[in-house]
Amino acid sequence: MSADGQLLVAGAFDRYNFGDLLFPRVLSRALRRLGVERPLSYLATTSADLRAMGGVATRSLDSLREQPPGPRDLLLFAGGEILDAGWAGTYAALSGPARAFAVKALDRALGAERLSRTLLQSHRELPWVCSREEAGGADVAYAAVGGSGLDRLTPRRREAVRRRLGEAFDLSVRDPRTLEILQAWGLEARLAPDGVVLASELFPREELLRDLSPAGRELLAKLGEGTYFCLQLGRYPSRGHLGEIAAQVAALRASHGLPVLLLPLGLAPAHEDPRPLAEIRRRLEERSGGRARSSGMGPPVLLASAPSQPPLPVTDLLALIASARLFAGTSLHGNLTALTYGVPRVGLGPGVRKLDLFLRTWDPTQPNGAAAFSELAACAATALEISPADLEAARSHVLTAGWQNLRQLVAKLA
Numbered sequence: 001m002s003a004d005g006q007l008l009v010a011g012a013f014d015r016y017n018f019g020d021l022l023f024p025r026v027l028s029r030a031l032r033r034l035g036v037e038r039p040l041s042y043l044a045t046t047s048a049d050l051r052a053m054g055g056v057a058t059r060s061l062d063s064l065r066e067q068p069p070g071p072r073d074l075l076l077f078a079g080g081e082i083l084d085a086g087w088a089g090t091y092a093a094l095s096g097p098a099r100a101f102a103v104k105a106l107d108r109a110l111g112a113e114r115l116s117r118t119l120l121q122s123h124r125e126l127p128w129v130c131s132r133e134e135a136g137g138a139d140v141a142y143a144a145v146g147g148s149g150l151d152r153l154t155p156r157r158r159e160a161v162r163r164r165l166g167e168a169f170d171l172s173v174r175d176p177r178t179l180e181i182l183q184a185w186g187l188e189a190r191l192a193p194d195g196v197v198l199a200s201e202l203f204p205r206e207e208l209l210r211d212l213s214p215a216g217r218e219l220l221a222k223l224g225e226g227t228y229f230c231l232q233l234g235r236y237p238s239r240g241h242l243g244e245i246a247a248q249v250a251a252l253r254a255s256h257g258l259p260v261l262l263l264p265l266g267l268a269p270a271h272e273d274p275r276p277l278a279e280i281r282r283r284l285e286e287r288s289g290g291r292a293r294s295s296g297m298g299p300p301v302l303l304a305s306a307p308s309q310p311p312l313p314v315t316d317l318l319a320l321i322a323s324a325r326l327f328a329g330t331s332l333h334g335n336l337t338a339l340t341y342g343v344p345r346v347g348l349g350p351g352v353r354k355l356d357l358f359l360r361t362w363d364p365t366q367p368n369g370a371a372a373f374s375e376l377a378a379c380a381a382t383a384l385e386i387s388p389a390d391l392e393a394a395r396s397h398v399l400t401a402g403w404q405n406l407r408q409l410v411a412k413l414a
Helices: 020-035 089-096 099-105 113-120 153-165 177-183 195-202 205-210 213-223 242-256 274-287 313-321 331-341 352-361 375-385 389-414
Strands: 007-010 039-043 057-060 074-077 137-144 170-173 229-232 260-262 302-303 327-331 344-345
Touching: 007 020, 007 302, 007 389, 020 039, 020 195, 020 313, 020 331, 074 153, 089 113, 099 327, 137 389, 153 344, 170 177, 170 389, 177 352, 195 331, 195 389, 213 302, 213 313, 229 242, 229 274, 242 274, 242 375, 260 274, 274 302, 313 327, 327 331, 327 375, 331 352, 331 389, 352 389
Parallel strands: 007 039, 007 074, 039 057, 074 137, 137 170, 229 260, 229 327, 260 302, 327 344
Antiparallel strands: none
């Protein structure tokens, strides 16, 4: 393939979620570092512009039908749990819970997948897996994507995915379960870590701190660089566990004297991090007689952005995790960021399958996968005892694997 074609980078870049905002930013810098000078453009389900939040501007994947790519262009899906994703989940992530509930209510009569696809005005059979024909004739590649639930798809959808992936120009996946399924289907793929692992070498902490927004700078000044516990929680993984989480955070705060930063990383439906984090703050204040806000009455507890406040730019999120003494959360990319910046971490929620698989596969400091919420304080104490050498070894291993995977893709572009 000649090197003068365009790279059409695709993903869920049209919503505010940490990993989805990071994928195109990390990939574009990584490709430039490897000497790839092709023009880049970005595609998602819808046309959107999240540059104010540190993301990218996108056009719709379906626009490839009206604006066909050139003969040397490559459509590259840049990461995410996309191989087993459906239209109903995609619609819910873009349209909010009320509309998603209405679609679910009509599921039996009309079929949520078909209805969601119609509402999103797409001609493609699957949201994130494309044939060359659906890509306007361009080759299609997938970079360290996930699909650990592929075996739970209907036979028709499994065959649709298998047929399209069989046409792939290049295919790498981020967990062994997805790899096992694809190999059972007779497909070739590589195992590689999620591309966001490269962030620490492409966005050095010094650069992130220099470019902090005023809101991010104020938070860090109140907390103290390298001194605080950073907690993230997704709404659904943490549902029914907020009481025990608050108790665990209170115990950790008391035993280690750490300030606490409650950091939302996802705002789209099915993530909605500000809601559980605001409740954790309320419960901590209740426990301390309303003093959790005050830096003068023990370590402070700060909520980075309340549900009604504008979110922080994605580079602020990187900086605040990279500057923490400890990170814990249900977010795959929150844990991954902590790993690549050498921050001790605790993945939470054994039911978060993609997180659990990532930890077991790529993080030697958490070989047993994601911890139960009731184990947060104990696991945090253990994480804080991990030596800098072991943290660096884990970081170095995953960085090496991440660069190796991308180099293999780039070699095919030559």
